[in-house]
Amino acid sequence: MTDHDVVIAGAGSTGLMLAGELALAGVDVAIVERRPDQKLAGARALGLSARTLEILDQRGIVDRFLAAGQVAQVTGFAITRLDISDFPTRHNYGLALRQKHIERLLAEWIGELAVPIYRSREVTGFAQDDAGVTTRLSDGASLRSAYLVGCDGGRSVVRKAAGIAFEGWDATTSNILAEAEMAEEPPLGVHRTAHGIHAFGREDYEIHDGKIVFATEGPIGVMVTEKSVGATAEPTLSDLREALIAACGTDYGIHSPTWISRFSDASRQAVAYRKGRVFLAGDAAHVHSPVGGQGLNTGVQDAVNLGWKLARIVKGTAPEALLDTYHGERHPVAARVLRMTMAQVALQRTDDRTEALRDVMAEILDMEEPRKRIAAEMSGLGIRYDLGQGHPLVGRRMPDLDLVTPGGPVRVFALLHEARPVLLNLGASDSIDVVRWSDRVETVTARYDGSWELPALGPVAAPTAVLIRPDGYVAWVGEGTHGGLHDAMAIWFGPPG
Helix, strand or coil, X not given: CEEEEEXXXXXXXXXXXXXXXXHHCCCCEEEEECCCCCXXXXXXXXXXXXXXXXXXXXXXXXXXXXXXXXXXXXXXXXXXXXXXXXXXXCCCCEEECCHHHHHHHHHHHHHHCCCCEEECCCEEEEEEXXXXXXXXXXXXXXXXXXXXXXXXCCCCHHHHHHCCCEEEECCCCEEEEEEEEECCCCXXXXXXXXXXXXXXXXXXXXXXXXXXXXXXXXXXXXXXXXXCCCCCXXXXXXXXXXXXXXXXXXXXXXXXXXXXXXXXXXXXXXCCCEECCEEECHHHCEXXXXXXXXXXXXXXXXXXHHHHHHHHHHCCCCCHHHHHHHHHHHHHHHHHHHHHHHHHHHXXXXXXXXXXXXXXXXXXXXXXXXXXXXXXXXXXXXXXXXXXXXXXXXXXXXXXXXXXXXXXXXXXXXHHCCCCXXXXXXXXXXXXXXXXXXXXXXXXXXXXXXXXXXXXXXXXXXXXXXXXXXXXXXXXXXXXXXXXXHHHHHHHHCCCC
16 A cells, blocks of 8 residues: 555546646645556547636746647637637637647646656545545555545546535537548538537648638548437447438548547536545536536646645645635536536527527627626636635736836746745835744735736726735735735634744
């Protein structure tokens, strides 16, 4: 039996991000992954949202992803594209990048952080007690840890073994995805018909003026709506041919599939993200249709919210109650994602009445205020955790300001590279007394003379001090006084030393 502080089930995007967060905090973390390597077959998530790019920027690794993907205005709601180029962020765009590349880059990052991955093994169950969790693996071995986090997908073994209910809505649509050869060239792009939505594309593509231009050679990627819903077996080439003929009148001579899979719009969420020493994140905690591209991004943001909190408890520098804020903050976010996704699925229906509704929604989203509000939500930039009343910054992501410090200019996100909390003092250098937390919170005295602006909200009053959590969200704001600062420090980072 091997000991670790934290064991993570699943080396997908969520599990990898969580492992990196914990490793940065000096936590002994290990991942259990059924795949022998990081290769990923099939089409999964296709990009990163603006807020996820900000999170990667907070850790100093965003350039790796930008170099591998294509920057574009890809934020949208149903079939309506929403331009966020006027949003106050360095990343006022989305990044087109396939999940296999996202995972590869995250795996390289945690490799640099020396996180061990137990590959070709699966979690088969666990037993938890007052002191920790014993996780059983498919090879007969066990891992002992203080905590276990299930990042093992929508069919999560960890969630089922924990007895956590997965409530929600059954599927109303079903689609087959595949990559295969075709004897005839299909019309590349997305097509909406009375039979549903179908699309054809190739692995390689470029984005020009917001439009996708596919390569002229290579296997064809296919997505096609099925007539019936509820199939549980893996789809076959025969199923794919049947669906193509129903939708297009031909199967284009499809043959030699590299892979075939199926997805639906089933929408479910775990009723609890924590049970004792066991947590859920990513698809293990919430599943929904991929329309809108929020699944992977929501999971990565789960990981960043949980990581620093779990690290504080492992290190013994914060109260146990801190762990309950993970469910309290992230569960409402995913619940909203499910509702927004179901609304988009409804708008993609192909009957005349839905067509009329879609036209009306497009007109509404062409107006400034609705566009900004929905775009902020879809891009992740509008998330606000309920941390109480006060300044509009409280509970929201901290803008990446260009600061002037005694040591020279510095960006706010550069202060978060090590996943440590920061107290930003924008007033007199000796005006804040937090020396008793100096072992846990970095105090930075700086000046910022520009305007303060938040996505969708617009300009806000300039604060005199800001307490920034390791995940980049604001825990406390000073507006000329420091009332409440010591209470906030104790809540999030433990009692004074």
